[in-house]
Amino acid sequence: MPELGKYAAEVLSAYGISLTLLAGLVLWSVIAGRRMRARLAKAEDELAKGRGA
Amino acid sequence: MRALLVRDLSLSVRAGGGFGLALAFFLIVIALVPFAVGPATTTLSLIAPGILWLGALLACLLSLDRILALDWEDGSLDLLATAPIPMEGVAAIKALAHWVTTGLPLTLAAPGLGVLLNLAPEGFLWLTLSLAVGTPALSAIGTFGAALTVGVRRGGLLLSLIVLPLYVPVLILGSEVARRGAAGMETETALALLGALTLGSLAAMPFAAAAAIRINLR
Amino acid sequence: MSLWEYANPRRFMAASGAVLPWISGLAAVLVALGLAWGFFGTPDDYRQGSTVKIFYLHVPAAMIAINAWLMMLVASLIWLIRRHHVSALAAKAAAPVGLTMTLVTLVTGAIWGQPMWGTWWEWDPRLTSFLILGLFYLGYLALWEAIDDPDAAADLTSVLCLVGSVFAILSRYALVFWNQGLHQGASLSLDKEQNVADVFWWPAMVTLAGFVCLFVALVLLRTRTEIRARRLKAVVARARMS
Numbered sequence: 001m002p003e004l005g006k007y008a009a010e011v012l013s014a015y016g017i018s019l020t021l022l023a024g025l026v027l028w029s030v031i032a033g034r035r036m037r038a039r040l041a042k043a044e045d046e047l048a049k050g051r052g053a
Numbered sequence: 054m055r056a057l058l059v060r061d062l063s064l065s066v067r068a069g070g071g072f073g074l075a076l077a078f079f080l081i082v083i084a085l086v087p088f089a090v091g092p093a094t095t096t097l098s099l100i101a102p103g104i105l106w107l108g109a110l111l112a113c114l115l116s117l118d119r120i121l122a123l124d125w126e127d128g129s130l131d132l133l134a135t136a137p138i139p140m141e142g143v144a145a146i147k148a149l150a151h152w153v154t155t156g157l158p159l160t161l162a163a164p165g166l167g168v169l170l171n172l173a174p175e176g177f178l179w180l181t182l183s184l185a186v187g188t189p190a191l192s193a194i195g196t197f198g199a200a201l202t203v204g205v206r207r208g209g210l211l212l213s214l215i216v217l218p219l220y221v222p223v224l225i226l227g228s229e230v231a232r233r234g235a236a237g238m239e240t241e242t243a244l245a246l247l248g249a250l251t252l253g254s255l256a257a258m259p260f261a262a263a264a265a266i267r268i269n270l271r
Numbered sequence: 272m273s274l275w276e277y278a279n280p281r282r283f284m285a286a287s288g289a290v291l292p293w294i295s296g297l298a299a300v301l302v303a304l305g306l307a308w309g310f311f312g313t314p315d316d317y318r319q320g321s322t323v324k325i326f327y328l329h330v331p332a333a334m335i336a337i338n339a340w341l342m343m344l345v346a347s348l349i350w351l352i353r354r355h356h357v358s359a360l361a362a363k364a365a366a367p368v369g370l371t372m373t374l375v376t377l378v379t380g381a382i383w384g385q386p387m388w389g390t391w392w393e394w395d396p397r398l399t400s401f402l403i404l405g406l407f408y409l410g411y412l413a414l415w416e417a418i419d420d421p422d423a424a425a426d427l428t429s430v431l432c433l434v435g436s437v438f439a440i441l442s443r444y445a446l447v448f449w450n451q452g453l454h455q456g457a458s459l460s461l462d463k464e465q466n467v468a469d470v471f472w473w474p475a476m477v478t479l480a481g482f483v484c485l486f487v488a489l490v491l492l493r494t495r496t497e498i499r500a501r502r503l504k505a506v507v508a509r510a511r512m513s
């Protein structure tokens with residue numbers, strides 16, 4: 001841990017907030033992507049089954 | 054095109070057309086300001102040019118969705134699309150009608166309301182002049198915003214969200230003219246830039262608005 | 272083989288699927304390396320103390336925030352001129368990334384401004400234009416959300432992006448006229464004279480490269496999601512038909 005001196009609170013909170021925001025964005029994008037992929041796979045499956053029957 | 058202008062003007066003057074509402078809104082906003090910031094005349098005269106500009110801008114914003122919404126609902130916009138005038142012309146006429154019924158009355162009313170806010174005597178001429186030069190740009194940009202959101206039901210808030218950032222340069226330059234005028238400083242540069250902005254908006258925005266209307270009519 | 276091959280959604284899915292893990296990994300490595308280097312491995316500035324470490328987040332985020340809008344402008348133009356759906360969806364996918372980067376820039380700037388200038392917020396042209404940029408992102412995203420028909424939404428947001436770009440630039444110059452401001456000049460420009468010292472420059476460059484990769488990775492990922500959403504709509508419609 002480097003010596004941050006009297007500005008420790010500022011520096012750490014800047015890093016904390018920014019990384020949280022970015023992590024939130026990444027997480028949101030990944031989860032939305034996964035969910036959409038699953039929904040699409042399910043829908044395509046059903047369509048294929050419907051055709052087969 | 055003249056027939057369209059006359060039609061739009063007479064529709065907006067008729068009952069329920071909204072003419073006068075923007076003016077009344079402007080009056081109320083200006084009358085509320087001293088309640089919010091206190092009655093000290095020095096404070097009021099300091100912020101008067103900016104508040105008057107902001108009030109005029111908000112009053113203008115409030116009446117934007119009337120530019121196209123009624124024509125959209127009753128289908129006259131579809132008729133206008135097949136009419137022999139280009140859609141750009143329709144958009145320009147709509148903006149002109151909006152300015153005549155909103156921007157012009159606001160400009161004329163502003164000096165009277167300036168008295169309420171203790172505007173410096175030097176400021177009256179510059180305030181009126183800056184509003185006269187700046188409000189046509191507000192109408193032109195606003196017509197574009199109305200064209201973008203005309204297909205959205207209850208799009209009033211969305212319209213504000215889209216149009217307000219576009220109003221920033223006009224507001225900055227317009228209130229700069231009024232502020233500098235009230236403070237007795239030179240105003241030519243700001244006024245020239247504001248005029249350039251208005252002329253540019255008037256030239257370009259009807260094309261953007263017409264494109265948006267055509268997309269919405271598809 | 273031209274770039275336009277990837278305008279085909281199927282081709283785009285195949286290519287982006289292959290590239291995505293690599294570019295995500297590269298983004299993670301570069302961001303971690305650059306920030307760690309900046310945080311642990313650089314000296315404090317003699318005037319600003321340790322707050323200079325905020326620089327490694329603030330400047331790259333700001334550059335991505337602006338260039339994300341630029342990328343949206345180019346993608347919107349491609350959509351309007353050549354009608355490639357992938358392009359319109361990529362513009363939509365980039366907007367939340369740009370908005371987040373704008374937020375990061377504003378937050379880090381405010382935290383940095385507090386000890387240096389004695390105020391969280393100053394109505395300085397640079398700060399104010401970022402605030403306005405954030406408003407443009409919000410309006411753009413709100414318009415996407417509000418319109419049901421996907422092609423009309425793509426068209427209208429593209430037109431808004433074009434007009435918005437012009438007005439964003441106008442605002443930038445109107446703001447300079449309005450207030451001269453406290454903010455320092457460019458810090459990563461090619462003009463060496465203006466730049467920060469090399470010890471600060473290199474970690475910032477690595478972080479910037481990492482942020483660029485992160486931006487590309489997120490845009491690819493989100494575009495893939497949008498393409499799948501389109502496809503889902505089509506599949507559901509076809510299922511209803513049969």
